[in-house]
Amino acid sequence: MDLANLRNEYTLDGLRREQLKEDPFQQFESWFQQACNANLPEPNAVNLATVSPDGQPHQRIVLLKYFDRQGFVFFTNYGSRKASQIAENNQVSLLFFWVGLQRQVQICGKAEKISTAESLKYFTTRPRGSQIGAWCSAQSSIISSRKILELQFEQLKAKFQNQEIPLPPSWGGYRVTPDSFEFWQGRENRLHDRFLYKKQDAMNWDIHRLAP
Template structure:
């Protein structure tokens, strides 16, 4: 299949140095708010890239659940492939692909496990079915058939029918503490605007990158 003719112009706006705050979190919050306000589909969805012991990169999409100046938070099964990778190499890359508004945000940093108290606070806020699903799925492990998963879900739903769902010991979360945050805004004729914030102790350096 030849896809060389699939192209379009990026015409939704630009990004100038005068638009940039001194630190990246204010701009990220502004962009996230704008994405939510226009009801962009899954604005919190981000690609998480990790690397295994052989140097093989893997990517998957997870949902951002919180962010502030300390970092970006997501939750997962601690026995999953991504969690196993992070045990050996906690360097991580996050990517927000906001295609409809011609923007991307790419973040590099280190992932650190959240405390049990932080994980529990989020876990109890989830719908009960999602809490049960956390118990059912051995994330990233081989599964003989979907029916086995559905049967297990029904069993666990019955088990926890009359009470609270406890936090599984194998379920947790991470905060990604950023070392760089790059903002990409599509531009006409492929002259995109790219700015990267790089952490320098307590300050952030800002550089424009060629598209």
């Protein structure tokens, strides 16, 4: 299949240094809010990249559930492949792609487990079906059929009937604490605008324009 002519020009907007906030968290919040206001599908969907002990990168889409100045939080099974790779090497990257706005944001940093209390606080807000799903799936393990999952789900649904569902011991959140942010705005002729925020200390960031 020849994809050479499958292309779009990025003409929506540009990005200038004077438009940027000095604080990358504030800059991200501004762009994230614009993505939400534009009614883009799943604006909190983010590509999480980790690396295996033998150096093989792995990527998957997770959902960002909240962020603040401490970092960016997502949830998963602690027995999953991503979790085992984070345990070996907690340097990760997050990549948001808001195609409707012709924008990307890449965040690089360290991923660490959040507290059980913090995980429980979020877990109680999940739909009941999602809570049961967290119990019945040993994420990333090999299974023989989907019927096994469905049977486990029904068994757990019956077990927890008429009671609150407890937090699974193998499920919880990670917080990615950023060392760098890159904000990318598509431009015509592939002369995209890119700005890198590099952490200087707890409060200060160096900002550099990058060549596209």
